Amino acid sequence: MKRFYLRWGGVLVIGVIICLFGLARYQREVSHIPIEKFLDEKPTRAVRVLGMVVGGSLNRGGAGEPIQFTLSGTGAQVPVYYQGEDPENLRELKKLVIYGRWNPEEQRIESETILGVPNYGFVSWAYLVTLIPMTLFLFNMERKVALLYIMIKEEKVYQSEESA
Amino acid sequence: MILNRFIRWLGRYEGWFGGGAALCIGIGLYMGLVTSPPDYYQGEVVRIMYVHVPSAKTSLFAYLVLFIGSIWYLWKRDPVIDNMCHATAGIALFYVGTALLTGSIWAKPTWNTWWTWDPRLTSFAILFLTLVGYLMLRTFLDDKEKEATFAAILAIIGFIDLPIVYFSVEWWRTLHQPMSMSVRGISFAPEMLTPLILMSIGSSLLFSYMLMVRTQMLYLERLLEAKQGRLLSETRL
DSSP states (O other): OHHHHHHHHHHHHHHHHHHHHHHHHIIIIIOOEEHHHHHHHOOSSOEEEEEEEOTTOOEEOSTTSOEEEEEEOSSOEEEEEEOSOOOTTOOTTOEEEEEEEEETTTTEEEEEEEESSOOOTHHHHHHHHHHHHHHHHHHHHHHHHHHHHHHHHHHTTTSOTTTO | OHHHHHHHHHHHTHHHHHHHHHHHHHHHHHIIIIISOOBTTTBGGGGGHHHHHHHHHHHHHHHHHHHHHHHHHHHHOOHHHHHHHHHHHHHHHHHHHHHHHHHHHHHHHHHSSSOOOOHHHHHHHHHHHHHHHHHHHHHHOSOHHHHHHHHHHHHHHHTTHHHHHHHHHHHSOOSSOOOSEETTEEOOOHHHHHHHHHHHHHHHHHHHHHHHHHHHHHHHHHHHHHHHHHHHHHHHO
């Protein structure tokens, strides 16, 4: 049984390490903050901000010109100055994630990247939801096999009928 | 006899199957969660594919094993094969359940619903219910031989659903997307294909390993039952 628990301990450690890597990548590349939090902190480093493009605020300049619009959260709004390719999903009343930094002089977010799709972060966690039952199922089976061997040994199953 | 010999031969490499599965799934999960890029349209949601597709494919393979095993049992009446079929059904149920669950999690952000009566989804749910029925049947009867025969017949009848599951996306215009990997070609970016292949290999190896462990477990349970029964009768005498 000692080897069995050691083996499963190893599986658990590897699983936790993969989860930690996944979490680190999620926080580094996917997670975003709401506009209210962004305005509280006003970070000058680049962060991802989730909000909706306010109707009537989208102002597309000419080709290659910066695009300006207002992004709104539940109780706050912030102007966005975006310079980059005109993405197809940049529309009024559309929820977007803007990757940019706060410009304290202009009092706006300056961005060069618009992320197309909201992140649905729960999907990453769904990995765990679906893999944990499968792992427990296997763990339980292996444990049962190990215990059955012990029980059968105690019951002397392999002893012949004559000598029993 | 041939199948028995094959099972025994496979049993010798049990550890290799388990180790291989752990390695492939470990690397596949790392790549799927950390290094593979998000999809242009689906974003992060696409990552569920690395669990969903291998689970769905393995569950179909598992049912195919159950089907072949059931025919073999009805032909040869070999209790070892019956044990294997019983074990396969339990594992297949887990795989089908995982595929349904992950599909549902994927469907919510993509189709804006957890469930829809789409032909692929419905036929997969029927597969799930067939396996539940199979496992329930295995607990109803006292006569082990009758139980095995009826279960084998049910598994063979249930096999009708398998081609429906597989070809449903081709036969009907469904909400579920068509096959991304078929004889017509592969429509995947290489950065996504590598973790998907690793997870698929890992999932198949894990199924084989689980099958060996579960068959062993069911055999040992029967052995213990038989021994305890013998000891009990000796005590009574």
